[in-house]
Amino acid sequence: MATVLDIAKRNPNAAPVAVSDAARAAGFIEKKAELNVAAGAAPGGASLIGLTRDQLKDSLSAIGVPERELKMRVAQLWHWIYFRGAKNFAEMTNMGKELRAKLAAAYTLARPQVVSEQVSKDGTRKWLIRMPSTGPLDKGAEIECVYIPEVDRGTLCVSSQVGCTLTCSFCHTGTQRLVRNLTSAEIVAQLIVARDSIGDWPDATPPEGAFVPNDGGRFVSNIVFMGMGEPLYNIGDVIAAIDVMSDGEGLTLSRRRITVSTSGVVPQMERLGAQANTMLAISLHAVRDELRDELVPINRKYDIKQLLDACRAYPGLSNARRITFEYVMLKGVNDSDADARELVRLLKGIPAKINLIPFNPWPGSKYECSDWERIERFSEIVYRAGYASPVRTPRGRDILAACGQLKSETEKLRARARMMAEQGIGAEGVYALGDGE
Ligand code: SAH
Ligand code: SF4
Numbered sequence: 001m002a003t004v005l006d007i008a009k010r011n012p013n014a015a016p017v018a019v020s021d022a023a024r025a026a027g028f029i030e031k032k033a034e035l036n037v038a039a040g041a042a043p044g045g046a047s048l049i050g051l052t053r054d055q056l057k058d059s060l061s062a063i064g065v066p067e068r069e070l071k072m073r074v075a076q077l078w079h080w081i082y083f084r085g086a087k088n089f090a091e092m093t094n095m096g097k098e099l100r101a102k103l104a105a106a107y108t109l110a111r112p113q114v115v116s117e118q119v120s121k122d123g124t125r126k127w128l129i130r131m132p133s134t135g136p137l138d139k140g141a142e143i144e145c146v147y148i149p150e151v152d153r154g155t156l157c158v159s160s161q162v163g164c165t166l167t168c169s170f171c172h173t174g175t176q177r178l179v180r181n182l183t184s185a186e187i188v189a190q191l192i193v194a195r196d197s198i199g200d201w202p203d204a205t206p207p208e209g210a211f212v213p214n215d216g217g218r219f220v221s222n223i224v225f226m227g228m229g230e231p232l233y234n235i236g237d238v239i240a241a242i243d244v245m246s247d248g249e250g251l252t253l254s255r256r257r258i259t260v261s262t263s264g265v266v267p268q269m270e271r272l273g274a275q276a277n278t279m280l281a282i283s284l285h286a287v288r289d290e291l292r293d294e295l296v297p298i299n300r301k302y303d304i305k306q307l308l309d310a311c312r313a314y315p316g317l318s319n320a321r322r323i324t325f326e327y328v329m330l331k332g333v334n335d336s337d338a339d340a341r342e343l344v345r346l347l348k349g350i351p352a353k354i355n356l357i358p359f360n361p362w363p364g365s366k367y368e369c370s371d372w373e374r375i376e377r378f379s380e381i382v383y384r385a386g387y388a389s390p391v392r393t394p395r396g397r398d399i400l401a402a403c404g405q406l407k408s409e410t411e412k413l414r415a416r417a418r419m420m421a422e423q424g425i426g427a428e429g430v431y432a433l434g435d436g437e
Contacts, residue, residue, distance in 0.1 A: 047110040050185030082250025085201030123211025124396030145190040155222040161229025172362040184240035232265035266302035273315030281324040287342040322351040329370035340381035
C-alpha cells in the first residue's frame, strides 16, 4: 500500500479545453497551447526560489541594492538558497540586518505548494505540486515530480510543461488538457521541493525510514526530463533551469547526470547539445515511419531519418556520451523480431543505449504491454547486437509514478492507483539514466 499524505485538498478548478476528441480523431498533431503565461523575475512579494543569477540580480536591484554590491549579494543569496536550502532570510547571517529586512519585506523563499506526497513501498516518491497563480485567470498549475532512490544514485524525474501539446497515442500525459510551459524557476523548484522532502541539505536529515542512496553519495544525483511535457518545446526555460541546477556554487548537479528526453523536436536538438551539454534521450518507439506517425505524431513533421541525422550531429556525442533510445513495448504493435533487427540496423554508427520500457497501461489506453517472453526475445536480439538494453525494474507501481502515467488529476489518480494496484497492474520506470550506468 502506498502511503498518501494529504497536505492540502486538490483545487478542482478545471483547465480550459485545448483539444477536442474530434480534433484528436482527425489526427491533429498538436493541441493549442497557452504558453509562457508565467512571469520571469520575481515581482514584489514573490518567491526567489528557482531564479537564475540574472533574475536574482534584477530582484535585488528592484529593492535598491546598489549596482556595485549586486555581484556579491547575488553570490550570497545563491549560496543560501541553492547550497544551504535556506527557508527564510533571517538565517542569512552574513548579510546585514537591514538588507535582510528589505528582502523579507519584498520577497519570500516560499516553495510551491505540495498538494500531496505519495511514498511507494519501494521508496519511490511522487509529489503533486501546485505552482502559484500567475494571474487572475490562473488558479495554479499542477504538475507531478517523481523521486527514484537506488543504492548508488537518486533520480528525480521533472516536468517541463503542464500537460503536453503533443498527442502520442500511448501516453497519458498526451491526453491532458491544460498546457502551458513551466518557467525555469518552476522547473528548478521541483528539485528544491524534492530536496526539502528527503532532507537533502547540509544541515537536514532524511525523514525516518526514507529510502535514499546508501553509498554516501548525493540523494538527488541525477535529473531526467521525463515527467510531463516536451522539454524541447520549452527549450529556453529548460536550458536556464539546467544552468541553475548544474551551477557549481549551488545545486551542483553534473550535466552528465542530467538527461533530456524528447519525442523528436529535431530543430532544437543541436541547441540543447550546444547550450545545455546534457545527455539526450530519444523517444523512438517505432522503426518505420508509418507506425511512428501514429505512435509519436511529431514524426509527421520530422521523420525517422531526420531524427537520426540530428542524433548523429548531436554535440558532444561519443562512446562515453551515448544517446539513449527509449522504446516502449506494445503488444503486437512494435515488438516483433523484425522490429528489433530494424532497430539495431537504424542505430548503426550512433553511440547509443537502448532502453526497453514495458508499456504502462492507464485507464482508457488502447494498447497492452508486450508479454514478458516477447520483451526478453526482443532484448536478446538487441543485446546480441551489442547493446545492454536494460528493461527497467518496476518502480513506484503502487503510486502510478511510472513513465507516461503522470497526469495531475489527484483524486482520479488516487482511485486509479488503488485500482491498478489491486489488479496487480505493474508499471516500470526508465528513469535510471545518466552517467554511471
Ligand atoms: N515528452 C518527452 C519526455 C516525457 S515522456 C518525450 O516524449 O520524450 C518520458 C518517456 O516515457 C518517453 O519515452 C515516453 O514516450 C514514455 N512513455 C509515455 N507514455 C508511456 C507509457 N504509457 N508507458 C511507458 N512509457 C511511456
Ligand atoms: Fe508528450 Fe512525451 Fe507524452 Fe508524447 S510521450 S505526449 S511528447 S509527454
